[in-house]
Amino acid sequence: MSINFDLNDLQAFRAVVEKGSFRKAAEAISISQPALSRRIEKLEGALNVRLFDRTTRRVSLTMVGRAFAPSAERLLNDLDIALLGISEVASTRLGNVTVACVPSAAYYFMPTVVARYHKLYPRIRVKVLDASANTVQEAVLSGEADLGLSFTGNLPPELEFELLIQEHYVAACRRDHPLAARKQLTWAEYFDQDYISVDKTSGNRFVLDQALLHVRPARPSICETRHVTTMLGLVEAGLGIAAVPSMALPLGEHQWMTSIPLVEPAVQRSVGLIRRRGRALTPAALELEELIRELRKPLADQ
Incomplete structure (x- = not known):
């Protein structure tokens, strides 16, 4: 039997299988929808x-x-893994990988991961979906994201x-804040300061509310935000401290900010x-996943 198709045709087939849509598959492999249809045909x-049953509504x-x-x-x-293992070829690989992650991981940690990944595979496009924990789950479930990073x-x-x-919760504060030199801070002391909080839509708020049931704040927060990243911006502006x-937080020294361990209780x-059970990751996604594992080690040592 002669082989009258090529790898591009197989990649088009895989994209349609993964995305369940000719339009989404064409976007994923960066070709037009008519070109993708021709590859499948x-x-x-x-x-x-016939590999697909197609109607106007579904595939x-x-x-x-x-x-x-x-x-x-x-x-x-197998082919992609073999090619990614050859350094001269890895830098020429094309593809897309999508990771969904909570905003607290998206601000400092994921940029480090993406920068390292881009250096290894400069032609593989990485898409980062920074969203709430529930949205991260939904993105992985639906296949919109290859993998997720969440709590x-x-x-x-x-x-x-x-x-x-x-990981522990810490009090983020400016280096010129009166508490900046403290070795630790109790939650009772924390709530006696001007502090910034996250609203009830945040997964971090749920974690803290559950852990601090017996700690009564001395006063309400001076400002409430939806995302941790906004809290950090307000801390940098000198508005207050934030749990x-x-x-x-960034690894190592930061020009403006430092952190103080929060105790009584220590909240983790x-x-x-996060992956969907039974769904095989592409080699590009596997490489990104392994890089996340590698770069989390300095965080574990904090």
């Missing part, structure tokens, strides 16, 4: 089978398409969680990778 013609695999999909996935993954919670059974670090997870949250 070429593949179906070469195999002499689904035929029985033959479902049987063919795992073989096509293995072939493409553990009530995950649906379709998702799996891999713990990366147990944030340690991942939200579990941060890790």
Whole structure:
């Protein structure tokens, strides 16, 4: 049997399988929708089978398409893994990978990850979806994101969680703040200061409310925001201090900010990778996942 299709046709097939839509698949591999349709037609013609049932509203695999999909996935993954392992070739690889992460991880941690990844694979486009923990879950469930970075919670059974670090909440403050030299700060002392809080839509607010049930604030916050990143901006502006997870802060010295461990009680949250069960990651996503694991080690040592 002669082979009358190529890798581009298989990549188009995989994209449609993953995205469930010709339009979304075309966007994912950066070609026009008519060009993607031609690739699928070429593949179906070469195999002499119909791989998809198409209507105006939906696309689904035929029985033959479902049987063919795992073989096509293995072939493409094996090739990509082999190519990514060759340094001269890795820098020329094309592709897309999407990671959804909570804002506290998106501000300082993920830029470090993306910068390192871009240096290794400059032609693979990384998309970062910074969103709430619930939205991160939804993005991974729907396939909009290849993987997620979030803290553990009530995950649906379709998702799996891999713990990366147990991080503490600390008080972020300016270096010229009167408390900046303190070695630690109790929550009672914290709430006696001008402090900034997050509103009830934030996953961090839920974690703190649960952990601080028996700690009564001496006064309300002077400002409330929706995201940790906004809190840090207000801290830098000198408005007050803020309780944030340690991942939200830069590693090492910062020109304006420092942090103080919060105690009585010490509050932790579990941060890790979220994946959809049974969904194989592309080699590009696997490489990004491994880089996240590698770069979280300095955070665990904080």
